Amino acid sequence: MSLLKVEGLSKHYEGRDGIFDRITGREKTVVRAVNDIDLTVEKGEILGLIGESGCGKSTLGRAILRLHEPTKGRVTFDGAEVTALDPAQMKAMRRRMQIIFQDPYASLNPRRTVAEIVGLPLRLHGLAKTDAEAREKVAAICARVGLKPGQLDRYPHQFSGGQRQRIGIARALVSHPEFIVCDEPVSALDVSIQAQIIALLLELKREMGLTYLFISHDISVIGYLADRVAVMYLGEIVEMGPVEEVLANPRHPYTQSLMSAVPEVDHAGRRKRVRLTGDLPSPLRPPSGCKFHTRCPLATDACGKIVPKTETVGPGHTAACLRLAENLSLLEEVPA
Numbered sequence: 001m002s003l004l005k006v007e008g009l010s011k012h013y014e015g016r017d018g019i020f021d022r023i024t025g026r027e028k029t030v031v032r033a034v035n036d037i038d039l040t041v042e043k044g045e046i047l048g049l050i051g052e053s054g055c056g057k058s059t060l061g062r063a064i065l066r067l068h069e070p071t072k073g074r075v076t077f078d079g080a081e082v083t084a085l086d087p088a089q090m091k092a093m094r095r096r097m098q099i100i101f102q103d104p105y106a107s108l109n110p111r112r113t114v115a116e117i118v119g120l121p122l123r124l125h126g127l128a129k130t131d132a133e134a135r136e137k138v139a140a141i142c143a144r145v146g147l148k149p150g151q152l153d154r155y156p157h158q159f160s161g162g163q164r165q166r167i168g169i170a171r172a173l174v175s176h177p178e179f180i181v182c183d184e185p186v187s188a189l190d191v192s193i194q195a196q197i198i199a200l201l202l203e204l205k206r207e208m209g210l211t212y213l214f215i216s217h218d219i220s221v222i223g224y225l226a227d228r229v230a231v232m233y234l235g236e237i238v239e240m241g242p243v244e245e246v247l248a249n250p251r252h253p254y255t256q257s258l259m260s261a262v263p264e265v266d267h268a269g270r271r272k273r274v275r276l277t278g279d280l281p282s283p284l285r286p287p288s289g290c291k292f293h294t295r296c297p298l299a300t301d302a303c304g305k306i307v308p309k310t311e312t313v314g315p316g317h318t319a320a321c322l323r324l325a326e327n328l329s330l331l332e333e334v335p336a
């Protein structure tokens, strides 16, 4: 049994002009941020979730945790249907499923000390009987993530970006969760600090037996740490599979275009850069047929009309593209 199972999960937001629509009596606009997603995450695994900004990665992560209530679909964690839990049961489940945010500063209360911020989940879940016990637990996890005892009574603004992310990690881990959504946890950090935080997250995963859904727009980060990868485009998963397999043999033209942007250092030839035309279409009015067809260099007329089914293309490897059978690739090597 998978630790996490997501079935048909959708999250639609009322469009930003929702109030205007109500006043004018116009039909409501709907932002289809996440559409009918199926995925599983095994215990101890890192599933990487990749896609460009605005494709719905954060929304999916938050819908799984019910931080944003899903519009439709089911989430099951360790056999319990998360999407059917009542508020009291959901509160208990939150101890087990946590999130680390991209921007540690925005997610840390500026008026609270590190000890208060990291100690809050202990209070919420009744995990410490006395203040002294809470302080001890906070000190232990803070030490583990690399904060010094003398820093516990300081405020977030007194820390660097990397240290703030360590505070965010300590807060997520203090309640001993089993599953963490890591929502672009290193994207806001300097490159030199990114490697330290990634190393820390990998060590903690091993020591605490954690399972991660790791969201990133950086394919090299995903290639480095994930076991499997799911590629997202405009609210849907277009390709998924073991990370080495998907990166070595990307089958969806969108995955291929993401891959073509990665510099190859140890290659005799270099890859032809695939330039996608246009921006990511708005999830307010997603294209018909295959949602990628408006930017896909391989699109035919049929792609604008027919929604491609997800097909198995290798062991554990799936993709959704009408032209899969033709085995086309945008990634021809060009001579150095």
Ligand SMILES: Nc1ncnc2c1ncn2[C@@H]1O[C@H](COP(=O)(O)OP(=O)(O)OP(=O)(O)O)[C@@H](O)[C@H]1O
Pocket (backbone or CB within 6 Å): 013, 014, 015, 016, 031, 032, 033, 051, 052, 053, 054, 055, 056, 057, 058, 059, 060, 217, 283
């Ligand atoms: N609360 C909201 N109300 C309306 N639309 C929203 C809301 N939150 C997100 N969206 C829209 O949903 C879509 C997906 O956003 P989301 O933040 O999940 O994407 P993302 O892939 O995580 O992007 P980024 O990497 O920039 O965070 C976007 O078009 C966004 O504008």
